[in-house]
Amino acid sequence: MKSSLDELAVLAAIVDAGSISAAAEPLGQTVSAVSRSLSRLEHKLGTTLMRRSTRRLELTEEGQFFLARARSVLAAVEDAEEQLALRRDQPAGRLRVNAASPFMLHVLVPLIGGFRERYPQIELELNSSDQIIDLLEQRTDVALRIGTLADSTLHARPLGSFRLRVLASPAYLAAHGRPTKVEALANHSLLGFTAPESLNTWPLRWSGGEGYPIEAAVSASSGETLRQLALADQGVVALSDFMTARDRADGTLVQVLATHTVDTRQPVHAVYYRNTALASRITCFLDYLAVEMATLAA
Template sequence: MKARSDELQMFVSVIECGSISAAAEQGGQTPSAISRSLSRLEAKLGTTLINRTTRRMDLTEEGRFFFERAKAILQQMDELEERLSLHRQTPSGRLRINAAAPFMLHAIVPWVGEFRQLYPDIQLELNTDDLIIDLLEQSTDIAIRIGELADSSLHARSLGCSPLHVLASPAYLARRGTPRHVEELAGHSLLGFTQTETLNHWPLRHTEGDRLTIRPDLCASSGETLRHLALAGEGIACLSHFMTHEDLQAGRLQLVLAEANSGYRQPINAVYYRNSQLALRIQCFLDFIQHKLSIYAC
């Protein structure tokens, strides 16, 4: 008996998810159903693909061989499906998008419903990661990144830009006072990032230039965490407009030192491999999201 494409997809999903339970959750199945399917696949092939224990699972030599070729076969099937849809001029197939969690939550998720109505044959897969990833290793079609890009092996398409705001909650400002000059920030609780030092350079004009390097009193690795800390009145933060514009409109956050803001805007780029042909489903998404992002470029 020959392995079917759904069995290949199941096997690849187990390996990429890292466990049977995670693959079952992603595929909307039970772990026992996935385990039985995996056993049937191994029986068909007459070999053990994964050594499984209660705590871990490891690919056998045959499993590694099968995994790489199964991924290639599934990719070829996706490409074949896409070539057929190109012939019909109907974008379809799986579209894997990776972005930092704040951008995903505030700038992509609100538009997913409209995109799916426009392109019902595209199956979106949305993943979040605050760090730079290997697109090939993570099976990602598009990664959206905020800030300057350095990797020349990637092709980038600009999707626009987003201003940076220094802001705080009304409760914090009522309790600690509103700074009128940049130098007064030294007497305030400053919220900053833990990992990327450049994110702690605030776009504020002062005696030594247009960017102020701050030493955070409270740090977090995610902008979304810093947003919630600012909303909770824990201090002053510097965050992008795409994730705070609704808070500003609703009065949950207020601008601080707006007259000293140098006007720096963070670039927003979609990146993908330079040697890959831009698929129709990718082109449709980039055109769609670029139009939507124009509201954040004020």
């Protein structure tokens, strides 16, 4: 683009003020600077925009044509700046969020209503994946990840943490007995993860130390699948509090080996690309989650 916005603004100011000298004060420039800016613009365009005389300035036909379009450009820029300022106070736009299915179902979905009521101009796009995704490839603004983060070029913001517990259904325990020692788990049907393997070391203190490695009778990639298996009386499972709070409250899952359980928490982070200025729609979403999750994780 040959012409700068400042030069367009100078041209409009000269026409509105009626002279170069009259335009200088509102522009905060010297008369000579305004004159040079107009000459520079005409040189770039290769045409005369204004006829100069001792008494007045008059737009040429080319000047009238160019000024009309310059005013449109200046108005569009001013409108964009106003809209951007408004978005800072009232965030708007599409926000693409990715999270593992259990976290999406048990944490995010119940909070979405309150968030939408507070920020009605943000359009949410919620995607679930039990695998770590490439944010750029999946066109994702923010991903919520549970557990210890691997080294990453992404920026990570901690949002909270949830306690791990070993659980089973009352019907399963009635049929197979309630274990009173950690070692007794070897005689039970244990439900574990296909990956990562670290989730198959349960937060239990036993004769071998802290952390009990299990051999799963049934494995699944999703914590929600394991939860459903436990609810279906298929075995003992270790899951995070965020997906079992209601089950424990209504008694469909109960904690086992509580006195042997080590207080272990799974951290939750929001990850997103590093930006010098984070979009307000992302900031308000993460601020909202941090406050609400503090209540859930208490």
